[in-house]
């Protein structure tokens with residue numbers, strides 16, 4: 013039988029092999045196979061095929077390609093560009109000016125996109141050119157985009173919530189509902205930190221700009237409608253009892269497609285490009301997810317979660333202390349692991365602890381998503397940092413890293429808030445679905 | 447633009463067509479699911495087992511898509527430490543990454559055949575629709591088999607480049623840099639803006 | 647000492663998994679006097695899908711598995727014959743059906759899946775939890791009811807309902823929001839899963855008994871001497887009895903808890919109890935005969951032409967039914 017030392021060595025290997033640049037999915041697969049071969053015997057090794065079929069043949073996870081496609085259609089249909097412009101009309105007068113547009117646009121795009129990296133790429137490409145020669149502090153600009161985009165997985169829909177739900181048998185509908193208020197609070201915290209920073213140091217923001225004529229602003233307000241309509245259909249259909257979360261994604265695609273057609277943006281080229289992105293991202297995610305499901309199968313039989321649960325129980329940690337330990341654990345882990353790999357790779361060992369301590373699985377899902385958001389913006393491995401730096405194509409990555417710092421503290425503050433008031437996450441799902 | 451990988455020049459067009467076909471499949475499925483939602487609420491009808499079909503669509507799409515993702519170098523790798531290592535170490539690690547991926551893909555492909563064999567032996571039917579399970583599984587096996595073959599070709603090529611000290615190894619098989627990824631993102635933005643200008 | 651690797655019942659069925667199985671397996675070495683090292687995990691904890699049970703047993707991935715027969719029948723519909731929708735709607739009838747089918751069931755399991763039956767028992771009657779007022783079977787007409795087997799879907803359709811398939815994790819929320827009007831599960835599972843929070847009417851019309859079993863890999867079984875095998879079989883007889891007892895007492899308690907009666911082990915709720923009449927039971931039986939049985943016959947005879955004949959000679963004879 014395996015012991016905790018073996019588990020520790022395996023975990024270290026996981027991080028080292030990923031650090032060497034081997035494919036993330038392969039590393040999880042290889043360690044599972046090694047554990048199975050060494051401790052459990054050939055039948056468990058050979059079971060990879062059955063496990064692979066049964067984990068990928070999964071209706072809950074169909075929402076992954078559906079939400080990716082939905083986001084692609086809206087971006088390639090040009091809706092995001094116009095949404096950003098219209099939001100700027102109204103948010104630019106605030107202290108901090110256009111910086112708020114980055115947060116607002118991220119939050120709004122998050123309401124139709126399930127991925128934070130997609131949100132960063134989309135809002136980044138749209139927003140960064142707008143700051144040229146406007147005299148804003150580069151770091152604030154970059155930080156607000158990289159951090160704002162992490163809202164993509166907290167505000168529903170969310171690919172991370174879908175995968176968490178599938179791995180732990182937690183209702184995705186409840187997770188979605190639980191993400192709404194923390195998502196709005198985090199949006200407010202991000203905007204708040206911009207206001208405070210720009211009050212303290214007005215040079216961070218550019219000079220105030222002449223407001224566009226009210227008529228233009230009102231006319232452009234309709235550009236906010238497409239994402240709101242899609243969000244309305246997706247979330248509305250879930251909570252009005254028309255559809256399950258997975259089904260709602262399909263409805264979102266049909267609505268987006270209709271919008272693209274209605275605005276004359278639908279053509280074969282954009283459709284095919286959307287398909288290619290969707291297949292590519294889906295295959296990438298599912299290869300990692302399948303490896304994680306197999307990892308769960310192997311280390312579960314090896315008894316590692318049970319050992320770890322027994323070990324942690326022997327420490328007699330309270331749920332509160334446990335969350336604190338996990339906060340530190342995920343903060344450190346998030347520096348070195350890809351955010352998705354971190355979530356799916358740790359669920360098999362951490363979730364049994366959560367169950368044993370009687371921590372609400374929906375609440376923990378939200379906690380985990382916030383930790384994944386943090387992982388996206390903590391160096392050295394932080395996808396959003398690199399996406400934003402990549403769009404900018406000049407200067408040092410240090411600018412982005414320093415820029416996200418104030419926002420990073422707001423995320424930690426949010427963790428504290430949901431810790432003190434679990435209702436922040438749990439009130440809405442209880443309210444919406446009993 | 448870096449020199450084009452000769453393997454990708456063969457693989458990419460094929461993988462692209464397959465990926466587009468399954469893009470249409472996903473689109474078609476979402477239309478069917480929307481009809482189900484509306485039909486169920488308004489007309490009290492339901493396609494039995496439409497969720498089951500969704501599971502099949504996902505499993506097959508993920509399998510066939512893996513090849514296209516491979517050709518586009520889209521499977522996640524952590525590159526921050528790698529790119530700071532000496533070029534010679536990068537050559538070895540990049541080759542190792544390709545070889546290990548090929549082993550993974552080949553194993554997945556071979557084990558998927560065993561799953562299909564059992565299904566054929568038992569005459570298994572899908573749980574809800576009670577249709578023969580071998581049909582979706584055979585497509586899944588073909589997808590994974592393709593992935594195995596393609597990954598092996600890339601690995602062999604990487605090993606060859608390493609053995610012959612070919613300088614292009616890191617350019618072909620290093621992790622996709624964020625710059626590469628955003629190239630297309632920015633191109634897409636420019637295309638949208640151009641369209642915007644045309645429309646006024 | 648031999649390791650016995652076990653995949654147990656779903657962890658969400660706390661009473662079965664933690665309450666009965668885990669202590670049973672922990673005590674198995676002592677009960678049999680065999681030097682067994684026990685490796686027990688609920689199947690969902692180790693990411694095992696109920697559909698794959700027969701394959702995992704055959705390959706020896708697990709030595710002993712708790713098998714949900716309805717789902718495992720994906721790989722052979724023959725097994726579903728033990729408990730077809732609408733055939734046995736109370737415990738005594740179900741007991742007769744299981745006893746009659748046990749031998750042919752075990753033979754087929756040994757021949758085709760390299761495994762042997764140790765226990766067969768019901769999870770509990772599969773009853774209706776509805777969020778709309780229902781007074782009798784006639785009121786199912788036009789309701790959307792979550793179904794999870796093809797024979798159940800066929801029967802529900804015959805009753806005029808719209809069967810809807812949903813993944814289990816979404817059933818609670820779907821009942822809450824109204825994607826479906828009724829869900830079908832056992833009184834225990836529904837109570838543990840808090841379904842009464844999102845439904846109002848409880849209709850204890852058992853459509854099936856949700857029969858489960860513990861099966862052992864044959865190669866593993868044959869490692870033991872006949873004397874040791876006898877000890878293991880005797881121990882599993884006590885497990886089977888515990889599961890039957892729980893099905894009976896747990897069902898009574900949960901039913902009472904759900905509907906505002908005295909409540910010992912479950913969580914108290916105040917659903918409206920709809921007592922089915924003889925007419926209702928007759929309608930269920932008729933719907934089953936007209937839909938579920940022929941559907942199963944066609945699926946099963948495709949794999950084994952003798953299937954329905956075997957059923958007629960066993961379950962059919964015991965329950966006074968015949969599939970043409």
Ligand code: NA
Nearest residue numbers: 122125164169
């Ligand atoms: Na989102």
Ligand code: NA
Nearest residue numbers: 346387390393
């Ligand atoms: Na990070």
